[in-house]
Amino acid sequence: MATFGIDLGTTYSCVAHIDDTGRPAIIKNRPGDDTTPSVVYFESPENVVVGKEAKAVAKIQPDLVVSLIKRQMGKSFEITVHGQTHTPESISALILRELADAAAENVGEPVTDVVITVPAYFGVAERNATRRAGEIAGLNVLSIVDEPVAAALHYDAINAGGTKTLFVYDLGGGTFDTTVIKVSPEEIQVVCTDGDHHLGGADWDDRLAEYLLEQFQAEHPETEAADDEEFLQSLAAGAEDIKKQLSRMQSRRFNARFGGDTSQIEVSREKFEELTSELLERTVTITQRTLRTAAERGITEFDDVLLVGGSSRMPAVTAALESLGLKPRMHDPDLAVAKGAARYALIESIKIRSDEDGGEAPAEVVEEIAAQLDLPVEKVRALAGKRVATVVPRAFGVKVINRVGGREQYTIEHVLRANTPLPAETEPQRFGTAYPNQVEISVEIWEQSGSVESEALEDNEHIAEGVISGLPPLPENSPIDISFQMAADGLLTVHALELRTRKDLRIEVQIKGGLTDEQVSAARNAVARYNVSA
Ligand code: ADP
Ligand code: MG
Numbered sequence: 001m002a003t004f005g006i007d008l009g010t011t012y013s014c015v016a017h018i019d020d021t022g023r024p025a026i027i028k029n030r031p032g033d034d035t036t037p038s039v040v041y042f043e044s045p046e047n048v049v050v051g052k053e054a055k056a057v058a059k060i061q062p063d064l065v066v067s068l069i070k071r072q073m074g075k076s077f078e079i080t081v082h083g084q085t086h087t088p089e090s091i092s093a094l095i096l097r098e099l100a101d102a103a104a105e106n107v108g109e110p111v112t113d114v115v116i117t118v119p120a121y122f123g124v125a126e127r128n129a130t131r132r133a134g135e136i137a138g139l140n141v142l143s144i145v146d147e148p149v150a151a152a153l154h155y156d157a158i159n160a161g162g163t164k165t166l167f168v169y170d171l172g173g174g175t176f177d178t179t180v181i182k183v184s185p186e187e188i189q190v191v192c193t194d195g196d197h198h199l200g201g202a203d204w205d206d207r208l209a210e211y212l213l214e215q216f217q218a219e220h221p222e223t224e225a226a227d228d229e230e231f232l233q234s235l236a237a238g239a240e241d242i243k244k245q246l247s248r249m250q251s252r253r254f255n256a257r258f259g260g261d262t263s264q265i266e267v268s269r270e271k272f273e274e275l276t277s278e279l280l281e282r283t284v285t286i287t288q289r290t291l292r293t294a295a296e297r298g299i300t301e302f303d304d305v306l307l308v309g310g311s312s313r314m315p316a317v318t319a320a321l322e323s324l325g326l327k328p329r330m331h332d333p334d335l336a337v338a339k340g341a342a343r344y345a346l347i348e349s350i351k352i353r354s355d356e357d358g359g360e361a362p363a364e365v366v367e368e369i370a371a372q373l374d375l376p377v378e379k380v381r382a383l384a385g386k387r388v389a390t391v392v393p394r395a396f397g398v399k400v401i402n403r404v405g406g407r408e409q410y411t412i413e414h415v416l417r418a419n420t421p422l423p424a425e426t427e428p429q430r431f432g433t434a435y436p437n438q439v440e441i442s443v444e445i446w447e448q449s450g451s452v453e454s455e456a457l458e459d460n461e462h463i464a465e466g467v468i469s470g471l472p473p474l475p476e477n478s479p480i481d482i483s484f485q486m487a488a489d490g491l492l493t494v495h496a497l498e499l500r501t502r503k504d505l506r507i508e509v510q511i512k513g514g515l516t517d518e519q520v521s522a523a524r525n526a527v528a529r530y531n532v533s534a
Helices: 052-056 088-107 124-136 147-158 201-219 229-246 269-275 277-296 315-323 336-357 363-373 377-384 517-529
Strands: 003-007 012-018 024-027 040-042 047-050 079-081 084-086 113-118 140-146 164-171 176-183 187-196 251-258 261-268 304-308 328-330 387-389 396-404 407-416 429-432 441-448 460-468 479-486 492-498 504-508 531-533
Touching (some): 003 336, 012 336, 040 052, 113 147, 113 336, 140 147, 140 336, 147 164, 147 176, 147 336, 201 229, 201 261, 201 269, 201 277, 261 269, 304 315, 304 336, 315 328, 336 363, 441 479, 441 492, 460 504
Parallel strands (some): 003 113, 304 328
Antiparallel strands (some): 040 047, 176 187, 251 261, 396 407, 429 479, 441 460, 479 492
């Protein structure tokens, strides 16, 4: 069975596979493009349109079009369209459905076994939601892989040999992340990662669209253009076009027309960069933070600084990184992630079949897959012979009570730190009971939700809890040891031990607010009933 890599992006998505020459290749969508806007238009109760036609009506039919859904992944978020309630998972499933159907049509075989990419800093809930979206779309999700890892896998495929340290700067349409990765002949290893999931090209578009509107209003003070959806759609589309053109040209003109009023608005690259400098500065701050984290781990030199994500084409990005002393270079910004995911899908399919056979010697498996793909065995072995090692994406901890000047205050004490290599197991950390005569101890597990570790409750998300009960009345501050364990696939287990009675508690973290199996199968039926097209 062939395998496919899917880059399910915030603004654009893309599918790739290993072609019959053994190279990762993009599979074009129905309109013949490499990438598909991640936009869903609920045209009627039965009919769903995904892609550029949907994007073209996003501002005209705001109640029927869903964009940037990836920003909601892993959150409890619902939207009702034509009386049908949707979740981030089911909307993402509609995008995946269209991507898979179009790819299947194009390559002439079913698209079932897939790997889907996620930003490296996605937490447990977002990863789980992404996997669920694949299941709802009727796909067999072999694995979820980090986008920068996929980009590095693709880099490795075209720059094979030696050990390299890479800095990946990924500025997409809706998200930004930075990752330091070591690539060796045997392994791809994430060293550290950081990012902001509310920062991307769409924000640059918004700034420019606002400017265009202001300029239009300045010329036509009486205009009611700001209330007109069609006009706002033309500004949004125009802003993105102009932005892209300004990556190559110094100046562009936008023709705005509303009612009888027209304006020709000139936008220079300089003006555009001035309007958006604060956004770029945010990526620089995160880049510097990542460089510091890498330095703490002994990495101060990079063999390559890879720019991925469509927005890294903006010349200001290269200039900003150069001013930090880095030497960035463009790495197939729109397609590298999908291509690397295609390679990872091959690696995973071999791993899964090797595990199923229970055997250590994957030679027959490799041969079998090579035969199925009609590729030389050495080629498959070369593409698939790579281990992938990642890190804990965000910190995990427990809720504790602090007494400050007689006041009680809850804070989060992190035990498993972000960027610890996976699989990870912490030393037991000592905590104490909060009150005299406690007969039970409740343990709450929280995950860092902001992009930096913080002990404030609002910067963390409650993800699980458990109770050790039936204890004899314990004196205040009786010791409890808590340790965290995270498997390579991100499954988190927490162990708490009350030292006096040696009563303990093991929590396998199930995602709070995630969809149940029943909800997934109901959503799968609902999604299957739609007629999805591009
Ligand atoms: P994501 O994976 O977050 O959806 P992509 O990596 O596909 O994002 O990048 C899409 C973003 O890149 C969009 O905001 C798009 O406008 C922007 N983009 C694409 N080409 C260019 C270009 N030439 N110059 C500037 N921005 C671009
Ligand atoms: Mg992307």
